[in-house]
Amino acid sequence: MAELELQPTPGQLFNGQPNTGQPGFGLSSILEEDGPASPPPTNPDLFESEMNPHLDALYRNGLRLTGNANDAEDLLQDTYLRAYRFFYQYQPGTNAKAWLFRIMNTVFLNDYRRKSRQGETVSYDGLEDFFLYNRLTEDGVTGVGGDRSETENPEKAVLEKLDIETIQRAIEALPIEFRDTVALATLEEMSYQEIAETLEIPVGTVRSRLSRGRKLLQRALWEYLNGEETRG
Amino acid sequence: MDEPTKLDGWKKAGECASADFYSCEAAIRRLNEYLDHELTEADRITVLKHLEFCRPCMSRFTFEQTLVISIRQKISALCVPQNLKEKLHSLLRHDKP
Numbered sequence: 001m002a003e004l005e006l007q008p009t010p011g012q013l014f015n016g017q018p019n020t021g022q023p024g025f026g027l028s029s030i031l032e033e034d035g036p037a038s039p040p041p042t043n044p045d046l047f048e049s050e051m052n053p054h055l056d057a058l059y060r061n062g063l064r065l066t067g068n069a070n071d072a073e074d075l076l077q078d079t080y081l082r083a084y085r086f087f088y089q090y091q092p093g094t095n096a097k098a099w100l101f102r103i104m105n106t107v108f109l110n111d112y113r114r115k116s117r118q119g120e121t122v123s124y125d126g127l128e129d130f131f132l133y134n135r136l137t138e139d140g141v142t143g144v145g146g147d148r149s150e151t152e153n154p155e156k157a158v159l160e161k162l163d164i165e166t167i168q169r170a171i172e173a174l175p176i177e178f179r180d181t182v183a184l185a186t187l188e189e190m191s192y193q194e195i196a197e198t199l200e201i202p203v204g205t206v207r208s209r210l211s212r213g214r215k216l217l218q219r220a221l222w223e224y225l226n227g228e229e230t231r232g
Numbered sequence: 233m234d235e236p237t238k239l240d241g242w243k244k245a246g247e248c249a250s251a252d253f254y255s256c257e258a259a260i261r262r263l264n265e266y267l268d269h270e271l272t273e274a275d276r277i278t279v280l281k282h283l284e285f286c287r288p289c290m291s292r293f294t295f296e297q298t299l300v301i302s303i304r305q306k307i308s309a310l311c312v313p314q315n316l317k318e319k320l321h322s323l324l325r326h327d328k329p
Contacts (some may be wrong), residue, residue, distance in 0.1 A: 044324040055320075059312040073316050080320050129260055133295045155295055159302045164310060167303055185268055186300055187307045192270055210264050218299075 040088040047087050051080070054097045057188045061101055064171065064183055065108045075112060079104040097190070098197040105198075131218040132158065161225055170220035178213030185210055186217070254282045256289055263293065267300050 058079065062072035083090075083103050090099055128134065136155055171183055180199055184190040185206075196203045254262075259282040265271045266279050283290040 047324065048321070055317070056308070056311045060307065060310050063310065073313065076312065076316065077320065077323070081323060084324055129263070130292050130296070132299065133292050136295075155298070159298060162302060162306060164306050167307055185264075187304055189304065192268065207264070210268075214264065 042084055042087040044084075047084055050090070050092070050096050051083060051100060054100055055080075057097065058100050058104060060187065061104055061183075062108075063168070064179065065104070066112060067172065071112065075104065075108055078111065079107050082107060095194055095197060097188075098194050101184075101198045102200075127212065127215045127219070129215070131215055132222055135222055158225060162221065166221065166224050170217055170224055173220045174213060174216055178209050178216060181206055181209040182213035182217055186214070253285065254278055256282070256286060259283070259286070259289055260292075263296060266293065267297055 055076075059072060059076050062075040062079070063069065066072045066075055079100065083100055086103075090096070133155075136158055171179060171187070174182060181195060181201075184195045184198060185192070190198065192203050192206045195201075195206045199206075201209075259279050262271060262275065262279055266276065271279065283293055
């Protein structure tokens with residue numbers, strides 16, 4: 001797939017203008033190459049106790065942003081060290097996970113932008129509630145393996161066939177504005193308020209993106225499960 | 233907000249006579265918030281009341297919930313490689329600002 005520039009979405013962090021006005025954040029200086037001349041010392045044990053519970057989720061965010069493990073590891077390391085240097089800006093009691101994710105998104109846009117990937121071009125036609133459920137409970141459905149014994153319990157069959165690779169590909173196939181919101185809610189179990197803080201979008205936008213994004217995700221899962229690959 | 237719908241048919245059921253129910257459409261509109269634990273307690277109870285008496289919605293909602301949990305469990309197996317964790321731990325102690 002050709003490397004494309006991210007298409008900025010109004011109001012999103014991807015507009016390259018990180019918000020510095022919210023308490024607990026303050027990312028503009030984090031973008032500076034060297035940071036302040038003499039930042040307050042950070043206790044590494046305290047930093048780890050606050051931030052490491054979110055490390056796996058942060059790594060998965062890096063995988064979604066970069067699309068490969070090597071870049072995700074580099075991005076995670078850059079993000080982690082940047083957060084460590086600027087830990088004095090972090091306000092205890094605010095949302096550490098959202099803070100880390102926003103640093104990662106900002107670092108990614110700043111340093112990895114050329115490698116950024118655009119989601120698939122997808123059609124919104126035929127979006128419906130319960131897309132997967134409806135396909136699986138249609139009379140005579142023979143998808144996802146087509147074995148008659150499987151169709152007697154199609155829900156079980158499809159859930160057993162969902163593997164990490166299929167899920168990742170389906171998430172990656174989502175248009176970028178839906179990908180983040182769906183991933184943070186569905187995979188990382190973030191609250192709508194946390195997602196709003198992380199992506200700098202209103203909570204109402206989180207809701208509307210989830211509504212459409214989850215339908216798109218189900219359609220993508222269905223296509224991948226049935227081998228109807230849409231990727232070029 | 234949608235006003236819960238009074239289902240006259242259920243009023244004959246005795247103890248449920250005063251219960252309010254969402255229509256299927258109103259319940260489905262709250263699907264994502266139900267799955268993500270974003271509903272108020274009052275709304276959650278009203279959705280649950282609908283599911284209790286609407287078998288098709290109960291079946292759909294259960295599938296959606298199972299799907300989300302299943303996806304979340306599977307993807308949680310993707311963790312930071314151990315050697316990177318150790319490297320980060322070490323870097324904090326040798327890369328002090």
